[in-house]
Amino acid sequence: MLRKLYTKKDIAGAVKRLARSIERDFPGEEILFVCLLKGSFMFTSDLVRNIRNPSKIDFMRVSSYGKAMKSGGKITVTKDLEEDVEGKNIIVVEDIIDSGLTLKSISDMLKSRNPKTFKICALIDKKVRREVDVEGDYVGFTIEDGFVVGYGIDYAEQYRNYPEIYVVEENRNEKH
Numbered sequence: 001m002l003r004k005l006y007t008k009k010d011i012a013g014a015v016k017r018l019a020r021s022i023e024r025d026f027p028g029e030e031i032l033f034v035c036l037l038k039g040s041f042m043f044t045s046d047l048v049r050n051i052r053n054p055s056k057i058d059f060m061r062v063s064s065y066g067k068a069m070k071s072g073g074k075i076t077v078t079k080d081l082e083e084d085v086e087g088k089n090i091i092v093v094e095d096i097i098d099s100g101l102t103l104k105s106i107s108d109m110l111k112s113r114n115p116k117t118f119k120i121c122a123l124i125d126k127k128v129r130r131e132v133d134v135e136g137d138y139v140g141f142t143i144e145d146g147f148v149v150g151y152g153i154d155y156a157e158q159y160r161n162y163p164e165i166y167v168v169e170e171n172r173n174e175k176h
């Protein structure tokens with residue numbers, strides 16, 4: 001069962017707020033946005049449409065092994081960037097920070113390529129679930145535990161096309 005968590009309006013508001021703070025931090029500077037596939041494709045496309053800086057967009061895909069609802073910790077790059085990172089303002093755009101393991105590996109990897117600046121922009125932060133030290137510099141929503149889908153975010157590849165964000169709830173036969 002899906003319960004609506006954020007409407008189109010909530011999302012548009014968050015995206016605009018994030019875009020304004022990015023513009024404030026990088027006045028007139030070029031930014032290379034790194035869209036982490038697949039989950040952040042929709043978020044990235046809305047975010048960059050709201051940013052007036054000279055911008056480049058590139059894509060990266062990593063896979064982690066583990067249970068469907070939890071990332072496993074081991075990460076392999078299945079599609080690397082085509083753009084050079086060295087000397088550039090990098091903003092990694094991610095759908096969700098959960099344990100932080102995915103972004104920690106990506107941050108370490110991209111920072112070793114000597115960017116000028118390195119920031120993380122995440123739509124959703126599940127702060128209480130963090131297992132490693134990584135923080136979003138720009139965060140849309142902070143939530144407690146719970147599995148979310150929609151707006152690019154999937155459960156077993158389903159629901160990415162939904163324009164709003166939902167929480168997946170277990171079906172309960174008994175009512176309390």
Ligand code: IMP
Pocket residue numbers: 039070071094095096097098099100101102103146147148149153154155
């Ligand atoms: P982390 O490595 O534990 O921080 O996990 C981050 C990745 O796990 C995200 O990029 C998502 O792909 C996935 N993930 C974490 N929480 C959710 C969720 O609630 N819904 C869908 N995917 C999630």
Ligand code: MG
Pocket residue numbers: 036037038039095096
């Ligand atoms: Mg992901």
